Amino acid sequence: EDQVTQSPEALRLQEGESSSLNCSYTVSGLRGLFWYRQDPGKGPEFLFTLYSAGEEKEKERLKATLTKKESFLHITAPKPEDSATYLCAVQAGTNAGKSTFGDGTTLTVKP
Amino acid sequence: NAGVTQTPKFQVLKTGQSMTLQCAQDMNHEYMSWYRQDPGMGLRLIHYSVGAGITDQGEVPNGYNVSRSTTEDFPLRLLSAAPSQTSVYFCASSPRDRVYEQYFGPGTRLTVT
Numbered sequence: 001e002d003q004v005t006q007s008p009e010a011l012r013l014q015e016g017e018s019s020s021l022n023c024s025y026t027v028s029g030l031r032g033l034f035w036y037r038q039d040p041g042k043g044p045e046f047l048f049t050l051y052s053a054g055e056e057k058e059k060e061r062l063k064a065t066l067t068k069k070e071s072f073l074h075i076t077a078p079k080p081e082d083s084a085t086y087l088c089a090v091q092a093g094t095n096a097g098k099s100t101f102g103d104g105t106t107l108t109v110k111p
Numbered sequence: 112n113a114g115v116t117q118t119p120k121f122q123v124l125k126t127g128q129s130m131t132l133q134c135a136q137d138m139n140h141e142y143m144s145w146y147r148q149d150p151g152m153g154l155r156l157i158h159y160s161v162g163a164g165i166t167d168q169g170e171v172p173n174g175y176n177v178s179r180s181t182t183e184d185f186p187l188r189l190l191s192a193a194p195s196q197t198s199v200y201f202c203a204s205s206p207r208d209r210v211y212e213q214y215f216g217p218g219t220r221l222t223v224t
Contacts, residue, residue: 104153
C-alpha cells in the first residue's frame with residue numbers, strides 16, 4: 001500500500017525566514033510526486049510534479065526536490081501570502097489517475 | 112472556462128437519506144476523481160475515472176457510487192448517508208497527457224446528522 005507522510009504538521013515562520021517542508025513516501029514504482037497548495041475553504045491548487053530522483057522544480061519562492069525516498073519543498077524568504085496548507089501526493093504502479101495524498105503541512109508566515 | 116464546478120456548496124442530510132453530489136468540468140479532461148477531506152487530514156480518494164464509461168475504486172469507496180456517462184460529468188452518489196460521511200468533498204480533473212496536474216473544484220461541505 002502506498003504511503004505518504006508529511007512533516008512537520010504545522011510550521012510557523014517569520015517573514016523572510018527560509019525553511020523546508022518534508023514529504024517521505026513508500027510506494028512501488030513511483031510514476032510521479034506532486035505538490036499542491038490549499039488555502040482555507042478552497043480546493044487544492046497544483047504547484048509541481050517531480051518524476052525522478054534528482055529532479056528540481058522552482059516557482060517564485062518555492063523549490064521542490066526529489067530523492068528516492070522523500071521530497072522537500074524549500075521556501076525561500078517567505079511572505080505572509082505564502083501561508084497555506086501544502087499537500088504532497090504520489091501516483092505509483094500501473095493505476096494512472098489513482099493518487100495518494102499526505103495529511104499536509106500548514107504553514108503560517110507572520111509579518 | 113468555468114473549470115471544475117461542484118454543486119451544492121453546502122448540504123445537510125439526515126442519517127439514511129441519499130443524495131448526489133454533482134461535478135462538471137469544461138476542459139475536456141479524461142481523468143476525474145472524487146476525494147473526501149476530513150479536518151486536519153489530507154485528501155482520500157473515493158472513486159476515479161480514466162474516461163467516459165470507466166470508473167474504479169479508490170481508498171474509501173464504501174457507501175458511495177459513481178458513474179461517468181459523459182466526459183464532462185462525474186456525479187457521486189451517497190446511497191444511505193451516515194454521520195461518518197460528514198466531510199468536505201472535492202472533485203478533480205486532469206488531462207491524459209498531464210494526469211498529475213489535477214484541477215480541483217471548490218468543494219461540497221456535507222454534514223450528516
